[in-house]
Amino acid sequence: MFLLPLSLVLSILLVVILTGLRDSYNNRYKPHGFDPSAKYSNGTHEFYPITLVLSLDGFHPSLISKEATPFLHELYTLQQPNTSVAPFIVPSFPSQTFPNHWSIVTGKYPSENGIVANWFWDHSLEKQFGPGNIDPELWETASEPIWSTLENAFFADTFKSAAHMWPGCEVQGRTPHFFTAFNDSETLEEKSESIFRNYVDGKRDASERPQLILAYAPQPDAYGHEYGYPAPHTPSFRELLNKIDSYVSRVFAALDQRHMRHFTNVVILSDHGMATVPSHNVLLEKEILPDDLRTQHVSHSYLEGPALAIYTPNASHVERQLIKRLERLKIGKNFHVTRNLQQEFGYKLSGERTADIWVLPDVHYAVAHQRRLLGTHGYNNSSPxxxxxxxxxxxxxxxxxxxxFENVAIHGLLLELAGWKSEPHVGRPSHKIATADTKPQGLLVPLRSPPQDDLALLSRIFGNGSSYNAVFHNETTKLDAVVPEKQQQDFSSLLGEIVGELQAELAEWGSNDK
Incomplete structure (x- = not known):
């Protein structure tokens, strides 16, 4: 019998062991095409694939730059593999937080999904909706959110969802399996820790972890409302952008530490942008809707971002009065009265919850309670x-x-990532579940040519040196240097506003005398 030398036997055995270890490592960590119905291992635990959605309220894509947001810049410029980027996406009208977050998770425009604005009046229920209102009756007729669709389709014991402060996730009777109530004091650092502590970590079976996690961050929007988006940047604004970038970076670092990147898809999005309104472009609500008109002819009115939404049984009379008052005001030509948003402006918004009359300002103009510099949104959803x-x-x-693309399409993308195709189905696997090597290219169409844009406008609003301008228009300008914080108003502008208010009051007295 031919016997192999002991050294050769040991060498062959070592090769076999090393090959097995290599294959084991590859099976655990190397992507082999994405299969939403498969189980994956991170080396210690099994997982079903996870889709993690990070919503940055009010974050405009032109805020990304190499200097202020280095990690987001890395993603936006495709320095990370397996990254798809849209130059921008288009929100639904009104470009407000609640209707757009509900459009994202339902795939329907606000007039279809039932959450028509941040504030509205429901005639049949005789109830008012506003941010934070979780009255089940007001949400009962709203469209089904994606977490309900998926948990019902797969049954909650095989598919679970989690929503961390997502608008609408706290409504009794239609909450996801896991949810965290809104808390405006939570920091971005606490949020990134909470996402993994509450939904990912721990010795749980794969079916006990959520496969769809939706996390909402209000910080960009809150800052924008208070100060606008200053360009060039102030220290406080640059600090905010750094914190947002660190938040996203920490989430990716946490996935790397847990060896989860090969089965986790991360979608970073926002609901709308932000426009800064100087104080001299603000009309006070009482200037165009005085007490007598409100008392006699208006049932409800709301400041819907920069616009004024009015509910009235006397629409023709109120419309005429509003137009007359705007004609007498210096900046009145920048405000437009309409009773038909869809016909006159092409906005996909109608239905009984929609206000009867809207006063719509041009971008960088607003109706407000106070005349001061502010940041706001809710304008034409196609505005840059x-x-x-x-x-x-x-x-x-x-x-x-x-x-x-329009943000209503994100719903379909999230369904596809979860393995749900077009009809409810039971269990895993199923012919309705997307197969391995699936790439969600139905929605994500490769960019044919760079967007044609007004670069001067974008630079004036958001500052020079944005990643958007660098990628799509070959701009090489660096981000503007940080400048000192500025007073929101100087004395001369404040004095001018006081004089303007007095003149408006005098004009109103004169018209009343007549």
């Missing part, structure tokens, strides 16, 4: 200032830029 963010990273995505 209202653009929203979209970056997707993970094994389901192909590296490259994609055509801009």
């Amino acid at each position: 200032e209202m653009r929203a963010l979209f970056i997707a990273n993970g094994p389901a995505f192909t590296e490259g830029y994609v055509e801009p």
Whole structure:
């Protein structure tokens, strides 16, 4: 019998062991095409694939730059593999937080999904809706959110969702399996820790972890409302951008530490942008809707971002009065009265919850309670200032830029990432579940040519040196240097406003005398 030398036997055995270890490592960590119905291992635990959605309220894509947001810049410029980026996406009208977050999770425009604005009056229920209102009756007729669709389709014991402060997730009777109530004091650092502590970590079975996690961050929007988006940047604004960037970076670092990147898809988005309104472009609500008109002819009115939404049984009379008052005001020509948003402006908003009359300002103008510098949104959803963010990273995505799209399409993308195709189904696997190597290219169409844009406008609003300008228009200018914080108003502008208010009051007295 031929016997192999002991050294050769040991060498062969070592090769076999090393090959097995290599294959084991690859099976655990190397992407082999994304399969939403498969189980994956991070080396210690099994997981079903996870889709993590990070919403940055009010974050305009032109805020990304190499200097202020280095990690987001890295993603936006495709320096991370498996990253798909839209130059921007288009929100729904009105470009407000609640209707757009509900459009994202329902795939329907606000007039279809039932959450028509941040504030509205429901005639049949005789109830008012506003941010934070979780009255089940007001939400009962709203469209089904994606967490309900998926948990019902797969049954909650095989598919679970989590929503961390997502608008609408706290409503009794339609909450996801896991949810965290809104808390405006939570820091971005606490949020990133909470996402993993509450939904990912721990010795749980794969079916006990959520496969869809939606996390909402209000910080960009809150800052914008108070100060606008200053360009060039002030220290406080640059600090905010750094914190947002660190938040996203920490989430990716946490996935890396847990060896989860090969089965986790991350979608970073925003609901709308932000426009800064100087104090001299603000009309006070009482200037165009005085007490006598309100008392006699208006049932309810709301400041819907920069616009004024009015509910009235006497629409013709109120419309005429509003037009007359705007004609007498210096900046009145920048405000437009309409009773038919869809017909006159092409906005997809109608239905019984929609206000009867709207006073719509041009961008950088607003109706408000106080005349001061402010940041706001709710304008024409196609305005450059209202653009929203979209970056997707993970094994389901192909590296490259994609055509801009409307945010209602994100719902379909999230369904596809979860393995739900077009009809409810039971269990795993199923012919309705997307197969391995699936890439969600139905929605994400490769970008054919750079967007044609007004670069001067974008630079004036958001500052020079944005990643958007660098990528799509070959701009090489660096981000503006930080400048000192500025007073929101100087004395001369305040004095001018006081004089203006007095003149308006005198004009109103004169008209009343007549």
